[in-house]
Amino acid sequence: MTIKSERGAVRKPRADAERNRIRLMEVAKAAFAEKGADASLEEIARVAGVGIGTLYRHFPTRDALIGDVYRNETEQLAKAAIDLGQRLPPKEALRQWMLVFIEYIATKQGMYPALNSLVGGTSTLYAASGPLIGSSMEMLTKRAVEGGEIRLDIPPLDLLRAVSGLASNNGPDWKDAAKRMVDIIIAGIEVRPR
Amino acid sequence: MTIKSERGAVRKPRADAERNRIRLMEVAKAAFAEKGADASLEEIARVAGVGIGTLYRHFPTRDALIGDVYRNETEQLAKAAIDLGQRLPPKEALRQWMLVFIEYIATKQGMYPALNSLVGGTSTLYAASGPLIGSSMEMLTKRAVEGGEIRLDIPPLDLLRAVSGLASNNGPDWKDAAKRMVDIIIAGIEVRPR
DNA sequence: AATAGATACGGAGGCACCCTCCGTTTATCA
DNA sequence: TGATAAACGGAGGGTGCCTCCGTATCTATT
Numbered sequence: 001m002t003i004k005s006e007r008g009a010v011r012k013p014r015a016d017a018e019r020n021r022i023r024l025m026e027v028a029k030a031a032f033a034e035k036g037a038d039a040s041l042e043e044i045a046r047v048a049g050v051g052i053g054t055l056y057r058h059f060p061t062r063d064a065l066i067g068d069v070y071r072n073e074t075e076q077l078a079k080a081a082i083d084l085g086q087r088l089p090p091k092e093a094l095r096q097w098m099l100v101f102i103e104y105i106a107t108k109q110g111m112y113p114a115l116n117s118l119v120g121g122t123s124t125l126y127a128a129s130g131p132l133i134g135s136s137m138e139m140l141t142k143r144a145v146e147g148g149e150i151r152l153d154i155p156p157l158d159l160l161r162a163v164s165g166l167a168s169n170n171g172p173d174w175k176d177a178a179k180r181m182v183d184i185i186i187a188g189i190e191v192r193p194r
Numbered sequence: 195m196t197i198k199s200e201r202g203a204v205r206k207p208r209a210d211a212e213r214n215r216i217r218l219m220e221v222a223k224a225a226f227a228e229k230g231a232d233a234s235l236e237e238i239a240r241v242a243g244v245g246i247g248t249l250y251r252h253f254p255t256r257d258a259l260i261g262d263v264y265r266n267e268t269e270q271l272a273k274a275a276i277d278l279g280q281r282l283p284p285k286e287a288l289r290q291w292m293l294v295f296i297e298y299i300a301t302k303q304g305m306y307p308a309l310n311s312l313v314g315g316t317s318t319l320y321a322a323s324g325p326l327i328g329s330s331m332e333m334l335t336k337r338a339v340e341g342g343e344i345r346l347d348i349p350p351l352d353l354l355r356a357v358s359g360l361a362s363n364n365g366p367d368w369k370d371a372a373k374r375m376v377d378i379i380i381a382g383i384e385v386r387p388r
Numbered sequence: 389a390a391t392a393g394a395t396a397c398g399g400a401g402g403c404a405c406c407c408t409c410c411g412t413t414t415a416t417c418a
Numbered sequence: 419t420g421a422t423a424a425a426c427g428g429a430g431g432g433t434g435c436c437t438c439c440g441t442a443t444c445t446a447t448t
Contacts, residue, residue, distance in 0.1 A: 011415095011416065011417075011423075011424080012415095012416070012417090013424090014414080014415055014416075014423095014424060014425065015415070015416095016414075016415070016424095016425070016426085017415095017424075017425060017426090020425085020426085040404080040405065040406095041405080041406075041407090042404080042405060042406080043404095043405090045427095050426075050427080051426060051427030051428055052406090052407080052427075052428070053407090053408085053409085053410095053425095053426065053427050053428065054425075054426055054427065056406095056407065056408080057425075057426080062406095153374055154370075154371040154374045154375065154378075155363070155371060157363075158360050158363060158371050158375065161359040161360050161362055161363060162356040162357065162359045162360060162375055162379075163356065163359070164359055165355040165356045165357070165358055165359020165360075166352050166355050166356060166359075168355055176348075177348040177349060177352050180347055180348045181348065181352065181356055183382070184348075184379060184382035184383055185356075185378060185379070185382055186382070187381065187382040187383075188377070188378035188379055188380070188381040188382030188383075189378055189381075189382075192386070205394075205395085205445065205446075206445070206446090207395090208394095208395060208396065208443080208444055208445075209444075209445095210395095210396070210397085210443070210444070211395075211396060211397090211444095214396085214397085234433080234434060234435095235434080235435075235436090236433080236434060236435080237433095237434090239398095244397075244398080245397060245398030245399055246398075246399070246435090246436080247396095247397065247398050247399065247436090247437085247438085247439095248396075248397055248398070250435095250436065250437080251396075251397080254436095256435095389448100390447100390448085391446100391447085391448085392445105392446090392447085392448105393444105393445090393446090393447105394443105394444090394445085394446095395442105395443080395444075395445090396441105396442085396443075396444085397440105397441080397442070397443080398439105398440100398441085398442095399438105399439105399440105400437105400438095400439100401436105401437090401438090402435105402436095402437090403434105403435085403436090404433105404434085404435080405432105405433085405434080405435100406431105406432080406433080406434100407430105407431095407432090408429105408430090408431090409428105409429095409430090410427105410428105410429100411426105411427100411428105412425105412426080412427085413424105413425085413426065413427095414423105414424085414425075414426085415422105415423095415424080415425085416421105416422090416423085416424090417420100417421090417422095417423100418419100418420090418421090
């Protein structure tokens, strides 16, 4: 009887699998940027030069693919939150980070302003972004609340939801509007000096 | 030679056609509320007991169907804007109407909070709602700006977009949060007494 | 009441997409 | 150089979209 696989003797992952995985993510990223979150998975596989089965093996669900495609950027976003939080006063850190967030969704959804398409809702994107963004917002708002700079009685994430709602605006100016919305919101939650 | 149709002698519209149209809209309304904006049109036709061809004849596009289904409510919303605008001071009218708007999207998108589904974006809904909502917001904000109560440097509609962004929040509390967001936004755009 | 048209109906058909399943191929390791 | 675990690929079954056109039904007319 042959021992199936000695404990600890882990095989090196196959090179072709790794190649395909990377290639799929590249193609998917382009496809999402161009056609939105509901780009055809079959076409992504086709363009990547792999079978549809391979795509599904690597990414069992659409959300898994989206999540992996944007994991890097999301992590950088979270890092930026920590960085800004350390360098700036609470309220300003919050403001700056929300501006960074606008750039972030701009890359994810190049689709909205582009073809004023009716692409998939943002829930997917948030889900995929995972709790990273949520906890970033919590950290930033917590500091500002404790510092007495702002008052907040809704989930911190809802501030971002409001801002990203503007992404459904067509036209080239939505980013500007979104940035102004950040200022409006900050002004709306700040504790006024008296 | 028989005259095809004497000018002005318009035939009465066929009764079966009218019946089907109404039935389709009833079923569609329920379907959209339950499954979101991308509910299956074939299933809607099936449930309504008509062929898919009939659905498409009455409503050539999905947006046409959505638009017709919600036309009534949208018109009432526009009326409410006028009414509130006449009865309340500008800023308060704006605030109240945004609250009404939250109820409006709640009926349209019973889906979001319900099954935290990944339903279609809001662009469709705005498009379907037509310019009615846009002009309501313009009227309300114009009054408040001219009265010196608020300052606004983004498209008025973007205020609503922000609020409806919260509808992508799951859970039963999104309406509360959205209402608080209205206050935040109002506070953010109001001109402060000095 | 019967009939001629105009109107409206229905669903088959062609296409795209989703996702699963499993026979075949290939990379790794010995 | 094999043996075999790992990965591949694409056929297949299901659903949905939308169009097209032969058939059925309603209205107006005699």
